[in-house]
Amino acid sequence: MFFYYLRLARISILRHWGLSLLMVTAIALGIGAAMTTVTVNYLMSADPIPSKSHALHTIQLDNWDESNPFKEGLEPPPFLTYRDAKNLLSAKKAQRQTMHTAAKAVIEPLAEEDLPLYVTVRANTADFFTMFETPFVYGGPWQKEVDDNNDLVVVLSEKINERLFAGENSVGKSIKINGDLYKVVGVLANWQPKPRFYHVDKVKAFDDSEDIFLPFTAITRKKINFDDNSYCWGPTTDNWQDYLNSECAWVHFWVEFNSPAEKQQYRDFLNGYVEEQRLYGRFKRPNDNRINTLEQWFKAREVINKDNNMLMAMAFLFLGVCLLNTVGLLLAKFLGKSPEIGLRQALGASKSTLFYQYMVESACIGVMGGLLGLLFTYLGLAGIEVLYGEKMKALVTLDAQLVIFAILLSVAATVIAGLYPTWRACNVAPANQLKSQ
Amino acid sequence: MLELGLIVRALLRHKMAALIIALQIALTLTVLVNAVFMIQDRQASMARDTGVNETDTFYLTSRVFAPGYDYQSEIPKDLDLLRHTPGIIDAVYINSVPLSGYGGYQRLQLQPGKDQSSIIAGDYLSDDHLLNTLELELIAGENFQPEDVLIQDSNSAQLPAKIIVSRAMAAQLYPDNWQRALGSTVYVDENVPLKITGIVKTLQGAWHFWDQVEATIITPVISLTDAGIYLIRTEPGRRDELMPEVEALLAHSNKNRIIRSVTTLQDTRDESYREHNATNKILLLVVVTLVLVTAFGIVGLATFGINRRTRQIGTRRALGATKGQIMRYFMVENSLITLAGIALGAIGAVALNIYLVETFAMTPVTPDLIVYGAIAVFVLGQLAVLYPARKAALISPATATRMV
Known part of the structure; x- marks a missing residue:
């Protein structure tokens, strides 16, 4: 019977091809718009490190000015001062902890004929690699002692290793920055978490990870300059050492916990730490120590921008209009068939049979709308890539899950849209229809 | 009916x-x-108007990599070279570019001392050529004199005596009458006085999404860093032709640096929006x-x-x-x-x-x-x-x- 109904549906759809085309296109447009925005949001909010996302946290402390809050009633500065980061790091109260910041540098040519190479730098402490599970092809993280003993070492990204050492195992070789030689201890495999969770904000959330990784001491010893957001209050500093001791917040600080109990302990520790610092006349504002999960952090840093959420709301309303459109048209179409339905009922077709038949027809339109909608989604994503540029590249791919979701959404939408018209059509009084024939 | x-x-x-x-x-x-x-x-x-000439202006970053680079003499040398290049109207060394998303800020307060409320302003560090380079409209007061400009290391905290502010900033300081800002003294770092000696009509800051984007100040300081920006205005219509020439010119004049991100202000605006x-x-x-x-x-x-x-x-x-x-x-x-x-x-x-x-x-x-x-x-x-x-x-x- 199902195939017979399919055939009937085909005949009916083709007979009113203009109307059918209108319905299919409307559904497809609605699905296309909704799926495009859903895809972008879904990929933007994807978990960049599923194995660790529950364990990783970033810390905020409110070291700000008593009379001029950082953001009134909203939040403390997003980063820590170097002093606090250093103190928390050496306290070692979490399973693992790391501090890091961004920098830029130029790798100087070792041979006369080579060209200098401009690179982006992450300056971090040793736990960075284990905490964030960076994959290594050669070597590994530097020893923890490096963070204290000022050794000049470097971990290269795959790209830079390819560029400088033709992709060969470069562990033990050296690169030169600002006249200093840094010994390569490891080479990363391609590592591009999206969003780049360890350093996210409005504009940088989907940037690539850095070209090279240096010990944090390269920054503190002024071997290279950091190049990252820094929020300051208090007296302007005259030299680098003063800056390190100032209330300027610029150090990203991350911790890893294995259990909620550890997190609670850490909270207690932070409260104690702030109390202790108050003895030195710091932290004059009320306690606002924050231990952010990735999710909380992404939200605070507006990783998914407002525009995308707004566009998604609009797209779903648009889908609503398209579905109402379909309901109206299906209603008109099925009511137009009242004489035929009356005749069939008179000849003995039950209401459920008729219902089944017309639902098959609705679903057919839904599936076609869904398939065309997928094409529109694909075009929509291509359009988004053009509009937003390179950065969105990783965010505009459809995966199997999304394709299935799109088809299910369209079929479900049309079946729901078809329910009322079908029900109305099956409730015609046969006698009336037959009389008017 | x-x-x-x-x-x-x-x-x-x-x-x-x-x-x-x-x-x-x-x-x-x-x-x-x-x-x-x-x-x-x-x-x-x-x-919204940025207040600057966006069509004829471009900038580039000079990234120094050699140790012992003599910023004090190299940067004036670069500026001299640029300003004497045919087709270039004026050029400056600056800390940040309007709408680029990277910049500095300063907190100004009307009264010296702790616990005074302050107003945040986008801060451009450059010299007396900035007004001409960006074609800013000075509506009150006067431009800096060459001797007002401090040339110093980027970590140095020394501040000049004078600043120029945007009208929007002046209006924030004196909501009843922005003209009162001219000649008045404001304070940074609680008690360091700065005198407002000029007001420009419009000058947007570095962050277009910030509601304070119109509130800016110009501080006559050349802040020496290993990643300095040169902002250059050319004669009308010659920007695109001069961009590669200037890049090559600077790259050849000193090999201890990389000249990077040669960008027009128009591209910066497009990227920003x-x-x-x-x-x-x-x-x-x-x-x-x-x-x-x-x-x-x-x-x-x-x-x-x-x-x-x-x-x-x-x-x-x-x-x-x-x-x-x-x-x-x-x-x-x-x-x-x-x-x-x-x-x-x-x-x-x-x-x-x-x-x-x-x-x-x-x-x-x-x-x-x-x-x-x-x-x-x-x-x-x-x-x-x-x-x-x-x-x-x-x-x-x-x-x-x-x-x-």
């Missing part, structure tokens, strides 16, 4: 069909009003398709309504109704449904706006936009029903009687 009673009674016999069109129109109006509002909102923020632009284009597409879908939906439904009533129409024609009367019937019917939809849609538009305002901190929509939207949707409905109504009017009385 207009057979209103008749039309309403007929509509009530098919209330669902009418209700669905009304709902569709309501939702269309809801989306339309909010989408157009969002587009306007973004357009307005993109249309890329998201706004993209959102606007998407919203526009949504509006256009939405209008089309709704229009075609009305055509389809009206056509079906007319097909169903062919006989009645024929009968009315046979009884003496004119073509005009038949058309009028369907136009009035559509306007009734549309008006119901508009009433519902106006409520929906306000509700959606309230939601957007609360969730995304948008500004509330203005009532006149809802009125314009309503008029547009009404006209759309009438236009959409025109074709089916004409077809209905063309039904001949004979066809109708033959169908029995």
